[in-house]
Amino acid sequence: MKADNPIGIFDSGVGGTSIWKEIHQLLPNEHTLYLADSKNAPYGNRSAEEISALSVKNTEKLLEMGAKIIVVACNTATTNAISLLRKNYDIPFIGIEPAIKPAALQSKTGKIGILATRGTLSSALFSQTSDTFTKDISVVEVIGEGLVPLIENGDFDNPELDKLLQKYIKPMIAANVDYLVLGCSHYPYLIPKLSKILPEHIKIIDSGIAVAKQTKFLLEKHDLIRKEISTPKLQFYSNTGIGTLKYLLGEFDNIEIETMDF
Incomplete structure (x- = not known):
């Protein structure tokens, strides 16, 4: 995995952008890829098996898109699926648990x-x-x-x-x-x-700052901090509409928000 690859982040929708904001503030030079699985939100009412299957689906997509590390920016996905993800994929994962x-x-x-x-x-x-x-x-x-x-x-x-x-x-x-x-x-x-x-x-x-610090720690540990100082790519994808993402991320420049089926 190369240091210039993006940080991958997924959530059951737009909520994980609260985590993304903390990560971007702490690591402003990093490329990021964010998947909003809004089509399947909320995860909180689903079975553990469904949550695990959705987490695997999102992980596979982020790996396909070149993620160097994956942040599970969803409490429900973390508490139900992160041990499975860590067991099955050879990439660092950061989870989010209630503080x-x-x-x-x-x-x-x-x-x-x-x-x-x-x-x-x-x-x-x-x-x-x-x-x-x-x-x-x-x-x-x-x-x-x-x-x-x-x-x-x-x-x-x-x-x-x-x-x-x-x-x-x-x-x-x-x-x-x-x-x-x-x-x-x-x-x-x-x-x-x-x-x-x-x-x-x-x-x-809440857990946002702690997750950002852990992301930085793991990137440093695995020598995956991006060294280039060119403008990072900040990409957001939703499998439903993008109106709420645009609303929540309106303060940021240089972001790309698109719909994608995943």
Whole structure:
């Protein structure tokens, strides 16, 4: 694998662009390839077998397109399929898990909230991570049912979105949590709304920066950091419409957004 090859990233749709932004900020010189598998979103309501099959499909496509490293920018795909991917492909993989550890370590009230998809919360890897770091911590787990489709459609002004967030956050506030862990890469796009609902003492935590740092670490470890300083190619592909991608990435120049069947 050559250092000039792109970083490959996939998600069950547009949410992983929140992870891409952190990676691009930390590694602005790197080519990137992003697959938004919006046709099959949300992964969170699918079986473990389906999630694994979709993750394999996306990985095969990224390898075919020359990815030198793959970021699984989806909590559900990571918690259900990353061990299978690492076993079957000879390429570094970076996963994304809910940031339970920092929340648990920093909590003063001993209570944290986790907003995630059903597929993440029911996975073995999530259960293992949660058990490891929350022995003396009370955890309020809430499934963010219906949030991903609204984000996929770019429906940020839909009153239904505010109604759902109020409903999901209520039990966390009642339980006196002081950290809210976002367990889905789509959810950072809800931070402006969440900040208005949450009391000031509740801190929101997600995994984006940690994933970017791990990507940099692995690229350095495998001597895959791109040395050339020419403008990097930033390519995004969706297997449905590209309207929401364009909306979420509107601040960036030099990006290519296209539809592609995969």
